[in-house]
Amino acid sequence: MDSKEQVKKLQKELTQTRALLSNTVDTLQEERLLASTTKNRVVGGYYMMSRQAEKNLRALQGKNPAASLVFSVLREPIFICSNSRPASRRA
Incomplete structure (x- = not known):
């Protein structure tokens, strides 16, 4: 039971990390686009x-x-x- 809870916890952390990474990539792309238009x-x-x-x-x-x-x-x-x-x- 303890290992199953750890797996669920790690899966939840992985999901949150992926969401943060995706948000960071999107923000970076927006900043690059803005920088290129106002270069x-x-x-x-x-x-x-x-x-x-x-x-x-x-x-x-x-x-x-x-x-x-x-x-x-x-x-x-x-x-x-x-x-x-x-x-x-x-x-």
């Missing part, structure tokens, strides 16, 4: 530029001199929430 989001509503986008803009800048102005205008909002100061802003 490039910064305070103020601006999106930080990806490295590939920055490379593409630099290539455009090299091919077209007027593109340097476009590049700087596009890039300035990115620095709003950082400690960096673009050259066109007053210190």
